[in-house]
Amino acid sequence: MRILVTGGAGFIGSALVRHLVRETDHSVVNVDALTYAGHPSTVAPVAGSDRYAFEHVDVADAAEVARVFREHAPDAVVHLAAESHVDRSIDGPADFVRTNVVGTYTLLEAARAHRDRLSGGAADAFRFVHVSTDEVYGTLGESDLFTETTPYAPNSPYSATKAASDHLARAWHHTFGLPVVTTNCSNNYGPYQYPEKLVPVVILNALRGRPIPVYGSGQNVRDWLFVDDHVRALVRVLERGAPGETYNVGGHNERTNLDVVETLCGHLDRLAPERAPDGGYGSLVEHVRDRPGHDFRYAIDAGKIGRDLDWTPDETFESGMERTVRWYLDHADWCETVLRDRYDLERLGAAA
Numbered sequence: 080m081r082i083l084v085t086g087g088a089g090f091i092g093s094a095l096v097r098h099l100v101r102e103t104d105h106s107v108v109n110v111d112a113l114t115y116a117g118h119p120s121t122v123a124p125v126a127g128s129d130r131y132a133f134e135h136v137d138v139a140d141a142a143e144v145a146r147v148f149r150e151h152a153p154d155a156v157v158h159l160a161a162e163s164h165v166d167r168s169i170d171g172p173a174d175f176v177r178t179n180v181v182g183t184y185t186l187l188e189a190a191r192a193h194r195d196r197l198s199g200g201a202a203d204a205f206r207f208v209h210v211s212t213d214e215v216y217g218t219l220g221e222s223d224l225f226t227e228t229t230p231y232a233p234n235s236p237y238s239a240t241k242a243a244s245d246h247l248a249r250a251w252h253h254t255f256g257l258p259v260v261t262t263n264c265s266n267n268y269g270p271y272q273y274p275e276k277l278v279p280v281v282i283l284n285a286l287r288g289r290p291i292p293v294y295g296s297g298q299n300v301r302d303w304l305f306v307d308d309h310v311r312a313l314v315r316v317l318e319r320g321a322p323g324e325t326y327n328v329g330g331h332n333e334r335t336n337l338d339v340v341e342t343l344c345g346h347l348d349r350l351a352p353e354r355a356p357d358g359g360y361g362s363l364v365e366h367v368r369d370r371p372g373h374d375f376r377y378a379i380d381a382g383k384i385g386r387d388l389d390w391t392p393d394e395t396f397e398s399g400m401e402r403t404v405r406w407y408l409d410h411a412d413w414c415e416t417v418l419r420d421r422y423d424l425e426r427l428g429a430a431a
């Protein structure tokens with residue numbers, strides 16, 4: 080199969096690209112605009128493969144996207160390109176509307192035109208996997224779970240644009256018969272995550288001896304999934320998911336943000352004791368003003384993808400977090416490269 084992956088130079092997209100090239104026989108066309116969050120180094124380990132091609136293209140550029148479909152004639156699309164950071168969506172929502180909404184619309188239209196040119200069997204087999212987030216469902220109380228039928232109630236500019244893109248994907252299936260499958264996944268962590276999200280921000284600030292910022296009380300709950308488990312879920316959905324269906328993907332790993340920070344500091348105390356301040360890395364924790372509109376809790380019921388597609392996560396929270404800390408300790412150069420002239424770990428999204 081020739082798979083067009085959008086956002087394949089980002090965190091999850093690059094993990095998918097590396098997996099597809101290394102572990103499967105599929106070919107990959109990586110379509111990425113290389114924004115601040117995308118970097119060629121994330122796919123360098125597989126970039127030399129003859130089953131890998133790169134297209135430096137903005138998904139909202141209709142002419143370029145149409146060219147890519149004509150030239151590469153993909154059998155499937157896995158759409159991950161997005162502006163993905165909630166804090167940045169508070170500071171500047173325009174890019175989120177453009178990429179997440181207009182970009183998804185542009186891809187859906189190009190995929191529809193491409194599929195219309197395919198013959199019967201190839202047209203039936205074509206898939207468009209739309210990768211989304213559990214944040215579209217809004218916020219939970221203490222104990223309930225998101226299911227595939229939970230009503231959409233996005234609260235941030237980021238989640239609102241992702242919700243809009245999910246609705247477009249749904250409509251292109253129902254109205255035009257495009258074989259779309261949508262996934263809504265919980266918080267990912269692991270190697271190559273841009274150091275603006277909680278896990279790498281904590282690790283890098285700690286190693287620099289800087290304050291580790293915790294928003295508000297730190298009691299907000301997220302459901303954490305190791306990125307390679309998400310990648311296996313996406314491949315399962317691509318190969319076996321039913322068109323028109325949505326699948327929630329989650330790790331059954333609910334933790335408060337403060338739990339996550341303390342776990343990371345514990346691993347750092349053990350793995351990098353020579354750089355620890357007196358009192359350990361945990362002594363660097365500093366509670367800062369909460370994120371405006373901060374959702375209290377997300378948690379996924381991943382029963383459907385377990386039952387229907389036989390997917391469960393491999394990694395536990397403890398083993399995945401330890402692997403992640405080790406990876407960042409071993410890849411300080413990568414962090415410096417992707418941060419240089421782009422971002423210096425400063426607070427984003429604090430203004431209401």
Ligand SMILES: NC(=O)c1ccc[n+]([C@@H]2O[C@H](COP(=O)([O-])OP(=O)(O)OC[C@H]3O[C@@H](n4cnc5c(N)ncnc54)[C@H](O)[C@@H]3O)[C@@H](O)[C@H]2O)c1
Binds near residue numbers: 090091114138182263
């Ligand atoms: N990170 C998570 O925890 C998480 C959880 C659930 C769902 N998701 C979804 O998964 C997808 C990937 O998330 P991520 O964390 O890897 O994001 P990321 O920010 O690390 O990567 C996004 C990639 O998209 C590219 N991109 C951005 N705008 C583009 C455009 N206009 N045209 C082409 N490429 C563009 C960037 O260059 C980058 O390589 C997103 O759709 C996100 O909403 C993420």
